[in-house]
Amino acid sequence: MKLTIQINEGPYQHQSADSAYFFAKAALDKGHEIFRIFFYHDGVNNGTRLTTPPQDDRNIVSRWTELAQEHDIDMVLCVAAAQRRGIVDDGEAERNGKDATNIAPGFRISGLGQLVEGGIQSDRLVVFGD
Amino acid sequence: MSDTKKFLYINRKAPYGTIYAWESLEVVLIGAAFEQDVSLAFMDDGVYQLMKGQDTSAIGMKNFSPTYAALGDYEITKIFVEKESLEERGLTLDDLQHLVWEDEDEDWAEKDSIRLVSRAELGDVMAEQDVLFNF
Incomplete structure (x- = not known):
């Protein structure tokens, strides 16, 4: 089955x-896609790649990066x-005149259309x- | 294969206090460009999103409630409001904005967008959908 996953909550604050x-x-x-x-x-x-959790805790961000790289997943x-x-x-730094970037490897920034397209293209x- | 699916955006939270309501509306507006069969549902505290006469000046936030009146222009004509959620909050349809759309097939006749449904009926509406967005 082809899936799109939507995540609406920040890491650590919320279990989602x-x-x-x-x-x-x-x-x-x-075996799902x-x-x-x-x-x-x-x-x-x-x-954000700037996340620095305590060493004895899970690193949620790098965990996503590794998952995406291992399975070639589009993370938006x-x-x-x-x-x-x-x-x-x-791109956003340049467009909005910001002096730094913080996006983590494996992620890209794009529009809400990508979410709607996910709903259209996926089985679930x-x-x-919340 | 037809790429048209039935989308239902379920709005369950108060308009202010958290950003879910506003960012839900942003998805609805962007999603309208995809020409899907779109419905909106308002239940629980989400019914407050449609209240008329909203004034956010004291909380320093943008009042985005006028945007709901534009949904008809985005060809979003099915807005389900759950009856029990209104009643539990002491509200009636008269407390909500009068949302309409213009029917091209009937000489642009103005029609009500809001459909008052019971909890059970809203469950049936959900069961008919292909994609549920929950905000």
């Missing part, structure tokens, strides 16, 4: 990033949500969040 990660892993293990993982609302905070941060919350890639849209 963890639940979505384990769901994604389990789905891939069962992940068309896209779309991060919305505070979920865009899953995509909503541009409007990312702009509000200060998640920046090279699975949403994690």
Whole structure:
């Protein structure tokens, strides 16, 4: 089955990033395809490489990066949500005159159309969040 | 294969206090360009999103409620409001904005967008959908 996963909550604050990660892993293990993982609302905070959790805790961001690289998954941060919350890639830094970037490897910033397209193209849209 | 699916955006939270309501509306507006069969549902505290006469001046936030009146122009004509959620909050349809759309097939006759449905009926509406967005 082809899946799109939407994550609406930030890491550490809320379990949805963890639940979505384990769901994604389990789905891939069962042979399902992940068309896209779309991060919305505070979920865009899953995509900052500046995250530095304590050493004895899970690193949610690098965990996503590794999953995406291992399985070639398209991970998209909503541009409007990312702009509000200060998640920046090279293009956004240039467009908005910012002096730094913080996007983590494996993520890209794009529009909400990518979420709607995920709903259209996938057999299931699975949403994690409140 | 037809790429038209039935989309239902479910709005369950108060308009202010969290950003879910506003960012839900942003998805709805962007998604309208994809020409899908779109419906909106308002339930729980989400019914407050449609209240008329909203004034956000004291909280320093943008009042985005006028945007709902533009949904008809985006060809979003099915807005389900859950009856029990209104009643539980002491509200009636008269407390909500009067949302309309213009029917091209009937000489642009103005028609009501809001459909008052019971909790059970809204469940049936959800069961008919291909894609549920939950905000």
